[in-house]
Amino acid sequence: MKKTLIAAAACAAFLAPAALGDVNGSIQKLGDDASSFHAMLLADGQKLLADVQSVQGSKDKAAGKALIAADLQKLKADMQAAHQALSGDRAQLQADLQALKSGAKPGKAAAQALRQGLQQLHATLDAQRQDVKASNDATKQALDALKASLHK
Numbered sequence: 511m512k513k514t515l516i517a518a519a520a521c522a523a524f525l526a527p528a529a530l531g532d533v534n535g536s537i538q539k540l541g542d543d544a545s546s547f548h549a550m551l552l553a554d555g556q557k558l559l560a561d562v563q564s565v566q567g568s569k570d571k572a573a574g575k576a577l578i579a580a581d582l583q584k585l586k587a588d589m590q591a592a593h594q595a596l597s598g599d600r601a602q603l604q605a606d607l608q609a610l611k612s613g614a615k616p617g618k619a620a621a622q623a624l625r626q627g628l629q630q631l632h633a634t635l636d637a638q639r640q641d642v643k644a645s646n647d648a649t650k651q652a653l654d655a656l657k658a659s660l661h662k
Contacts, residue, residue, distance in 0.1 A: 529610040530620055536603040537627050541634060543599050547592035548638040554585040555645035562652040566659060578653070 558581040565574030610616070616624065 529606065529613050530616050530624065532606040533603070533610050533624060534627065536599065536606045537631050540596070540599040540603055541631050543595055544635055544638055547588070547596065548642060550588055551585070551592060551642045552645050554581070554588050555642070555649050557581055558585055559645075559649045559652050562649070562656050566656055571660065578656075 558578070561574075561577050561581050565578060568574050615621070
């Protein structure tokens with residue numbers, strides 16, 4: 511019995527750093543993927559906004575409509591891909607956190623570093639989400655203005 515407890519304690523000591531490393535890796539992957547998708551979605555929104563503004567004074571409505579439809583399709587596809595990838599990353603992070611909670615607890619310094627990493631990730635994701643939302647809102651207003659100008 512004593513040997514089993516010693517072996518379990520030794521395994522827990524080895525697994526805690528691995529589980530902590532998995533969580534840190536998941537945090538890093540989620541942050542990197544979010545930054546990548548953030549840049550891509552902002553670029554898509556800016557292209558769409560520029561195309562809407564260029565179409566506004568144009569007489570060729572069919573070409574403008576095709577251009578904007580293609581931009582909207584790309585934006586929607588990129589948003590869906592981002593949502594799926596980030597959902598998978600979040601699920602992996604939660605699974606890693608559960609594994610960490612069920613195993614040996616990390617030390618106080620490691621737990622504090624993990625807490626700070628999670629807070630920083632949360633703040634970064636919120637800022638990126640607000641940037642994408644602002645870009646989408648500006649694009650939506652430009653599209654509404656274009657529709658209104660075409661119906662005059």
